[in-house]
Amino acid sequence: MGDYSIVAYKGLLEWIKRLRSIMNSDILLEVRNRGDLQYMANLKQEISRETFDHLVELAALELGEDESDYLLTELNKQLSAIHELEAIDVDKDVPPASHGVPYTPESSPQLRKDEWTACEDADAIIEQSPVVEDRFIIVPDIPHTTLE
């Protein structure tokens, strides 16, 4: 049974092969670091390292070096795929869809009465916090700047 026997469609097969050539299928990050430099160079690096670092800061994520390389490469690959949208001719009057299924007055959910209901076990919720003292959730200093 061939490794690829399931993926009979030829084009996709070649694509997989190409991608596999730049990626060790066993240990992901190792491969990404080793990566096929030519391929990486050909792939448009639309999201620069600088933009990436800014995003990481906004997202409040501390990343390992090996993670950054993988994530930046994948972001640019995904963005290349997203660019397909630009080629679509969409009339200005096509409305955006935030949901697929329209909500009619009949199918819209009934609103709850604006009534207070007690939580059955508030302590069970507070106890979820990693550090609690006397029902207070403990955190380190909250950064602040003094306004001039």
Place this chain on the structure above:
Amino acid sequence: MQLCDLSAVEIRDHISSKQASALEVLESCLQRIKQVDGRPGELESGPETKEDTERVHAFITLTEGAARSQAEMVDKMIANGEDPGLLAGVPATIKDVFCVKDTPSTIGSRILANFISPYTATPVARMRSAGAVVLGKVNLDEFTYGSSTESSAFQPSTRNPWNTGRVPGGSSGGSAASIAAGEAALSLGTDTAGSIRQPAAFCGVVGLKPTYGRVSRYGLIAFGSSLDCPGPLAKNAKDAALMLCVIAGPDLRDATGANVPVPDYLELLEKEIKGKRIGLSPDYFQITFPNLETGEYTQQPLPIEIQEAVLRAADVYRSLGAEIIEDVPMPNTRYGIPVYFVISRVEAASNLHRFDGVKYGYRTSSETDDLKMLYKKSRGEGFGLQPKLRILMGMYVSAAQYSEQYYQKALQVRTLIRRDFERAFDPSGKYKLDALLTPTTPSTAFPMKDVYGDSVLMQYADQLAVPANHAGIPGISFPGGLDADGLPIGVQLLGPDFTEGVLLQLTHAYEQATLDAEWRTIRPAVLKGM
């Protein structure tokens, strides 16, 4: 054939008629789990052993004690002449994306590994109230972000019962595998871009993605809030219908739950197929994918075995009196993935901001000078690569300077995808379809580790499933044969809003008409000798 190999309806009937007790059924399932499942997924799993590669690993958390209490309660009710409900004693697994009170609810991530939910998701609560015996929580891709279950932080990840060298699909991989291996009769999964239907296809079971809003999302850890749909994975259409009767319907705790009456799906199953209009679209018999270097797109036909399985199903429906309408244009199908890359990432990034190491879940153990550093370290250490990737992509495409170009455009193209379906299903239009018949996936189950890590290729595996999520319509995947490697092929039906009853009816009719098919005698490899 053991008790655990019976369907949910058969189990319920056995228990109600006292041919078997709920406890006996539970014991049979536990025995099966012991035989095939291997060790459960865990964070510090150590190296993979040879035995690991031969087991299913559907479970993260087995809740044997709670299951036993529930089974005893069902047996007691039966003995007292009371009705335990539609799912009396039926063993079920829950994808670990649902909160279940007093049970670890991990979403396959380190960041929620220690989270013991203080409440229970509505669909789970409804299943329990109907007498279901919940066996535990099953594995999934981390935060449901994947199509193979390999990205779970809880390893070993689930393997395909038909061939443990193959993935079970995802993200509801543990759900589908647990049904295929006879560990449970029903499983509750979620479908954001095919996450019920694709693993159902790969594992040879039935998977139903209901209409958006049909089943409450209360207690479901959110991914793409406008796309997520809880739904059943089952051995056949009748079981899926039974489970949908229980979990569907409005819920005051879900402001997006549709206020639409729930029909008796079991009753609908037996209706006539004659006169139903079933469409075939050339746009679902090919896959379009990009060359990332040149930006050019290539279209390739699907593997012939998969095409043939769908056409055979069309023949079955024709022979039952349905009308098959060919060449239904669905021109925006190919845009489903790029649109999804934008919308799902924006919604994911928004939903994942709440994980901060403060209120619940993982908090870094290293020293932190201030709150900001606590956030960064906790999130950096707690999230795996796939959630990080989605957060960053979502923030990029929704940034003020790019939002018009990407997010707004994606929402408009989503309208076009929806219009494809509206045109095909319009009762006064050209096609007047009751359902569209398509393949579920562009391939059968691929080998473990083959695609994992390539976030673009993995996503394109969902190309035929994701349009239903954009449009909000219901879709079902059911087994339609085996390929040359002996792996299940999934056939998909898509229908208008809230026509789950018709999709289940058509699936049931196909099952009844192919009961004698030779491929139905073949069982998953892990059940050899059982």
